[in-house]
Amino acid sequence: MIGRLSGTLLSKNPPQVLIDIGGIGYEIDVPMSTFYHLPATGEKATLLIHHAVREDGHFLYGFGSEGERFAFRQLLRISGVGARTALSVLSGMSVDDLADAVARQESGRLVKVPGIGKKTAERLLLELKGKLAEALPHAISIASDASHDILNALLALGYNDREAAGAVKLLPAGVATADGIRLALKQLSRL
Numbered sequence: 001m002i003g004r005l006s007g008t009l010l011s012k013n014p015p016q017v018l019i020d021i022g023g024i025g026y027e028i029d030v031p032m033s034t035f036y037h038l039p040a041t042g043e044k045a046t047l048l049i050h051h052a053v054r055e056d057g058h059f060l061y062g063f064g065s066e067g068e069r070f071a072f073r074q075l076l077r078i079s080g081v082g083a084r085t086a087l088s089v090l091s092g093m094s095v096d097d098l099a100d101a102v103a104r105q106e107s108g109r110l111v112k113v114p115g116i117g118k119k120t121a122e123r124l125l126l127e128l129k130g131k132l133a134e135a136l137p138h139a140i141s142i143a144s145d146a147s148h149d150i151l152n153a154l155l156a157l158g159y160n161d162r163e164a165a166g167a168v169k170l171l172p173a174g175v176a177t178a179d180g181i182r183l184a185l186k187q188l189s190r191l
Helices: 066-076 085-091 097-103 105-110 119-129 131-134 145-156 160-171 177-189
Strands: 002-012 016-021 024-029 045-052 057-063
Touching: 002 024, 016 045, 045 066, 045 097, 057 066, 057 085, 066 085, 066 119, 066 131, 066 145, 085 097, 097 105, 097 119, 097 131, 097 160, 105 119, 119 131, 145 160, 145 177
Parallel strands: 024 057
Antiparallel strands: 002 016, 002 045, 016 024, 045 057
């Protein structure tokens, strides 16, 4: 099995990249979270790989971190979730956000991912409960209740997970909910 590939990045066509290793080009599907962190074409790239063998071919899925690959593999273990759905989840939210949503059992955050309906979101939360938190303790960023309330307020106002989480991370520690929302909105209006 292939666990890691390192070579020259030849092309980037979301969600697929082509890496040349010793004259052989490997087509690898990656989540958008990994795609955005790839170097420019022509430069060296290293990806952790999940190698899937099915009756219709061999498929390579690449990840920029062990946490992403672990979350992908956990998603694949859920009945009815295939590689495309798992990539979609990891493209729509970071591993930290996924672990946080699972820990808090918030299906609303998963439903925002394209291709994930209410029933699928609830099944994901049920199946992943305890699995991501135990394996990725660093991925759970459950801060104070105020931070959680501020994040939910920003999500309710229409900001996506990345924007909302980014704004909450910039807030000073111990900020009150109302002040935190006001500061986060100021921060988001500058973008």
